[in-house]
Amino acid sequence: MQIDYKTRELTVKLVYYGPALSGKTTNLEAIHRLIDPQFCGRLMNLETRDDRTLFFDLLPLAFESASGLHVRIKLFTVPGQVMHDATRRLVLQGVDGVAFIADSQLSETHANLDAFRNMQKNLRENGFVPEEVPLVIQFNKRDLPNIRSDEEIDYQAARGTEPVFKAIALRGVGVLETLIGLFERTWASLEAKHGLEEKFGVGPEAIIGEMRARLGVPMEAA
Numbered sequence: 001m002q003i004d005y006k007t008r009e010l011t012v013k014l015v016y017y018g019p020a021l022s023g024k025t026t027n028l029e030a031i032h033r034l035i036d037p038q039f040c041g042r043l044m045n046l047e048t049r050d051d052r053t054l055f056f057d058l059l060p061l062a063f064e065s066a067s068g069l070h071v072r073i074k075l076f077t078v079p080g081q082v083m084h085d086a087t088r089r090l091v092l093q094g095v096d097g098v099a100f101i102a103d104s105q106l107s108e109t110h111a112n113l114d115a116f117r118n119m120q121k122n123l124r125e126n127g128f129v130p131e132e133v134p135l136v137i138q139f140n141k142r143d144l145p146n147i148r149s150d151e152e153i154d155y156q157a158a159r160g161t162e163p164v165f166k167a168i169a170l171r172g173v174g175v176l177e178t179l180i181g182l183f184e185r186t187w188a189s190l191e192a193k194h195g196l197e198e199k200f201g202v203g204p205e206a207i208i209g210e211m212r213a214r215l216g217v218p219m220e221a222a
């Protein structure tokens with residue numbers, strides 16, 4: 001996170017991680033489509049071939065809180081293909097929170113697990129303790145056949161500590177909920193580390209409420 005006290009500007013870096021083709025780029029495309037252009041910059045797809053991310057995607061968001069705090073959010077995706085490991089590690093530098101986009105298809109179970117372990121490894125190599133990095137999990141592609149059941153996901157979610165979201169990113173379903181959930185989790189961690197409420201006069205609940213309002217996500221939806 002970057003803080004500029006003079007301009008009351010705070011920049012948060014969020015990364016969408018996961019196996020190849022799980023829908024990371026599709027999440028950013030849906031966010032770009034769904035939220036008010038006033039709060040959303042240009043979606044940059046860097047070096048893409050046949051729809052596969054070779055470097056990364058970046059979508060900047062920004063809003064101002066009622067207390068005059070400028071919040072900038074940079075959303076990144078990593079390239080999921082195994083060979084792009086160095087790029088994934090680079091994109092994780094200075095990350096504040098991660099959305100792990102899993103592919104719900106049963107055939108992708110191992111790919112999900114491999115990517116999750118790869119994320120932990122790359123976090124460690126960037127000096128993080130993986131368990132301390134704010135994380136949410138999204139099970140994407142809920143519209144496809146042969147997917148992990150809702151019951152199984154709910155069961156796993158109840159046993160784990162991180163929030164779990166179900167999504168059909170292609171149709172924008174569950175995408176904003178995932179983003180808000182990630183931001184909420186990340187903000188809580190930043191608050192604990194930096195005492196943002198004391199410094200900027202805006203607490204976690206207020207900032208999430210404002211973000212929901214700006215992004216057009218009602219309280220009940222997430």
Ligand SMILES: Nc1nc2c(ncn2[C@@H]2O[C@H](COP(=O)(O)OP(=O)(O)OP(=O)(O)O)[C@@H](O)[C@H]2O)c(=O)[nH]1
Nearest residue numbers: 020021022023024025026053079080141168169170
């Ligand atoms: N059926 C279905 N297809 C989806 C969904 N989300 C994404 N896809 C498709 O899955 C394919 C891969 O999506 P991407 O967003 O490019 O995947 P990615 O995770 O960015 O892949 P890499 O850049 O290679 O890591 C595309 O053809 C998408 O249209 C979904 O919810 N349902």
Ligand SMILES: [Mg+2]
Nearest residue numbers: 024025052053
């Ligand atoms: Mg991609």
